Amino acid sequence: MSFKQEAKRQFPKWPIYDSSEVEALANVIKSGNWWCGAPGVHQGENVWKFQEDFAKFQGAKHCIAVFNGTVAIEVALLALGIGLGDEVIVSDYTFVASASAVVATNAVPIFCDIDPDTFVMDVNKVEGLITTRTKAIVPVHLAGNPVEMDKLMEIADKHNLKVVEDSAHAHGSKYKGKHVGNWGHAGSFSFQASKVLTAGEGGAVITNEDELADLIYSISDCGRKKNGYGYAHFIYGTNYRMSEYQAAILLEQIKKFPAQHKLRNQNAQYFMKKLNNIDGIRVMNPTPGTEKLGYYVYPFIFEPEKFGNISKLEFKEKLNRNEIPTDDCYPPLHRLDCFKNMDLRKGIDYSNANWGGTKSDDKNFPIVSDIYSRSIEFPHEMLLASKEKLDFVVDFIKSLK
Numbered sequence: 423m424s425f426k427q428e429a430k431r432q433f434p435k436w437p438i439y440d441s442s443e444v445e446a447l448a449n450v451i452k453s454g455n456w457w458c459g460a461p462g463v464h465q466g467e468n469v470w471k472f473q474e475d476f477a478k479f480q481g482a483k484h485c486i487a488v489f490n491g492t493v494a495i496e497v498a499l500l501a502l503g504i505g506l507g508d509e510v511i512v513s514d515y516t517f518v519a520s521a522s523a524v525v526a527t528n529a530v531p532i533f534c535d536i537d538p539d540t541f542v543m544d545v546n547k548v549e550g551l552i553t554t555r556t557k558a559i560v561p562v563h564l565a566g567n568p569v570e571m572d573k574l575m576e577i578a579d580k581h582n583l584k585v586v587e588d589s590a591h592a593h594g595s596k597y598k599g600k601h602v603g604n605w606g607h608a609g610s611f612s613f614q615a616s617k618v619l620t621a622g623e624g625g626a627v628i629t630n631e632d633e634l635a636d637l638i639y640s641i642s643d644c645g646r647k648k649n650g651y652g653y654a655h656f657i658y659g660t661n662y663r664m665s666e667y668q669a670a671i672l673l674e675q676i677k678k679f680p681a682q683h684k685l686r687n688q689n690a691q692y693f694m695k696k697l698n699n700i701d702g703i704r705v706m707n708p709t710p711g712t713e714k715l716g717y718y719v720y721p722f723i724f725e726p727e728k729f730g731n732i733s734k735l736e737f738k739e740k741l742n743r744n745e746i747p748t749d750d751c752y753p754p755l756h757r758l759d760c761f762k763n764m765d766l767r768k769g770i771d772y773s774n775a776n777w778g779g780t781k782s783d784d785k786n787f788p789i790v791s792d793i794y795s796r797s798i799e800f801p802h803e804m805l806l807a808s809k810e811k812l813d814f815v816v817d818f819i820k821s822l823k
């Protein structure tokens with residue numbers, strides 16, 4: 423068998439499902455209860471059950487399920503009182519949603535550079551970004567790797583800032599004894615198709631604060647009071663409810679998660695040792711204090727000069743041509759066209775933003791600009807493969823030298 427054919431059989435495809443997801447969906451259809459209803463008047467049972475299961479799984483008191491991970495951040499910020507003109511510090515190295523959710527609340531995202539070892543927000547740079555307008559921080563546990571939440575919460579408490587942990591990549595990640603999402607005032611999650619827990623689309627907010635949980639619930643359910651009369655809309659709200667179909671799939675996927683999570687963590691450690699042994703390759707370092715990592719993706723950086731001055735694109739293409747799947751890492755937010763523009767939303771004062779025009783230049787975000795130029799990610803399903811298959815990837819990378 424050729425190298426390429428051999429490689430083709432390498433890696434599991436995502437999502438992984440069986441007849442239980444199919445049955446769960448069919449059961450929703452047959453039940454005739456196609457939405458969850460209200461807490462006092464349940465229709466379907468899946469959303470309510472998933473909220474309980476996910477809160478328990480993530481070690482939180484409350485979970486509010488919503489229809490995606492972007493609105494999960496938005497609703498948490500709204501419930502925490504973030505709004506017009508407030509500044510919210512966000513990691514520069516993330517998917518656009520971490521910042522677009524801030525923009526949706528009419529607040530102003532302020533980008534924070536990253537730590538070169540862990541690729542997540544450098545908490546030592548946060549205080550330098552705080553102004554009188556700063557009201558919140560959105561740390562992002564990129565690739566499941568926890569931000570140093572103990573240090574970040576000290577800063578937040580000192581400056582009276584709210585914290586929403588964007589945990590879209592970090593299902594099951596645990597840092598210094600506590601699952602991510604429980605360190606801040608709220609934690610948001612995504613269940614979009616590529617995520618390690620998925621229903622194609624979906625999201626959730628967790629929190630340990632009772633009043634905040636009720637408020638998040640109300641804003642996501644048209645401003646209804648929990649257990650109140652359905653046509654009494656006591657505050658502004660909208661419809662961010664999760665569907666019964668999403669929850670039915672998630673209830674099956676969450677049963678499969680623990681075994682997958684364990685295998686990903688075991689394989690990640692094995693892979694890390696082997697890859698870090700290659701001169702010129704360095705894998706994202708788990709933040710010291712991390713006990714479990716969600717591993718949404720598996721990023722590494724390379725030194726071009728150790729690989730004949732290969733470009734990132736060429737490196738990726740060589741892997742892909744040999745059927746080794748890769749993902750591109752996110753272009754840093756300051757590089758996105760929308761954040762070169764100072765006119766994102768009508769009527770908002772963006773003059774304080776640390777982006778827009780020349781403020782968006784890479785030199786203002788040196789670490790993330792360098793890391794992005796040399797980083798490649800493997801998708802998480804690669805970590806569900808056998809050790810022999812991971813060895814194959816390691817050998818292939820060595821062959822590129």
Ligand SMILES: Cc1ncc(COP(=O)(O)O)c(C=O)c1O
Binds near residue numbers: 516
């Ligand atoms: C870091 C991060 N935050 C938020 C989101 C938004 O989640 P969703 O796609 O479910 O809206 C994503 C999605 O990929 C993400 O990667």
